[in-house]
Amino acid sequence: xxxxxxxxxxxxxxxxxxGSIDFEGAVTLAKHLLNNGSDGLIVCGTTGESPTIxxxxxxxxxxLIARECGHLGSIVANTGSNNTxxxxxxxxxxxxxxxxxxxxxxxxYNKPNQRGLFEHFKxxxxxxxxxxxxxxxxxxxxxxxxxxxxxxxxxxCPNIAAVKEASGDINVAAEIYHLLPEDFMIxxxxxxxxxxxxxxxxxGVISVASHVVGN
Numbered sequence: 001x002x003x004x005x006x007x008x009x010x011x012x013x014x015x016x017x018x019g020s021i022d023f024e025g026a027v028t029l030a031k032h033l034l035n036n037g038s039d040g041l042i043v044c045g046t047t048g049e050s051p052t053i054x055x056x057x058x059x060x061x062x063x064l065i066a067r068e069c070g071h072l073g074s075i076v077a078n079t080g081s082n083n084t085x086x087x088x089x090x091x092x093x094x095x096x097x098x099x100x101x102x103x104x105x106x107x108x109y110n111k112p113n114q115r116g117l118f119e120h121f122k123x124x125x126x127x128x129x130x131x132x133x134x135x136x137x138x139x140x141x142x143x144x145x146x147x148x149x150x151x152x153x154x155x156x157c158p159n160i161a162a163v164k165e166a167s168g169d170i171n172v173a174a175e176i177y178h179l180l181p182e183d184f185m186i187x188x189x190x191x192x193x194x195x196x197x198x199x200x201x202x203x204g205v206i207s208v209a210s211h212v213v214g215n
Contacts, residue, residue, distance in 0.1 A: 005039020
């Protein structure tokens with residue numbers, strides 16, 4: 001199975017003392033992670049403080065890390081939000097920075113139904129030629145996407161390529177594995193569930209612990 005890697009690190013974003021982004025430090029960290037067990041990076045995910053970084057700085061981070069580190073592993077830009085139009089426009093912009101894939105979270109707080117989730121991710125996928133990772137994390141968003149909706153999305157949009165599954169329910173991952181094509185990538189969104197997730201068809205983990213125990 002071709003994947004974006006087995007261990008993808010949800011990378012933190014270094015900041016300077018005045019609250020500005022330490023772009024040089026971010027590139028240094030990215031290189032360190034990719035040389036120490038990470039096959040790829042999620043840039044500006046929630047672990048990377050995405051709610052506190054404006055889009056201009058995010059795009060600069062995407063471009064810098066893709067240019068300086070893209071030869072070392074997969075660089076994934078987090079481009080989703082609970083606003084579909086903004087997610088679409090930001091996905092379009094991020095796709096021009098040299099990253100290898102994009103990721104979008106199930107819209108938080110709004111709690112759209114499954115039809116709404118289908119239309120949201122379809123719009124994101126249609127805005128790029130890159131692989132799209134759907135991030136399912138009900139404990140943070142208040143809503144969840146079902147395996148059946150993910151399957152419909154993949155059928156409608158072949159670049160819906162992966163899920164970061166962080167519901168904490170192994171049965172959900174198992175159902176995704178049975179409904180989706182063999183090349184669909186299922187990533188554990190919880191470090192502690194990586195082994196059981198692999199047992200039911202997962203291909204790897206989108207990890208935070210890999211910052212310090214990547215190898």
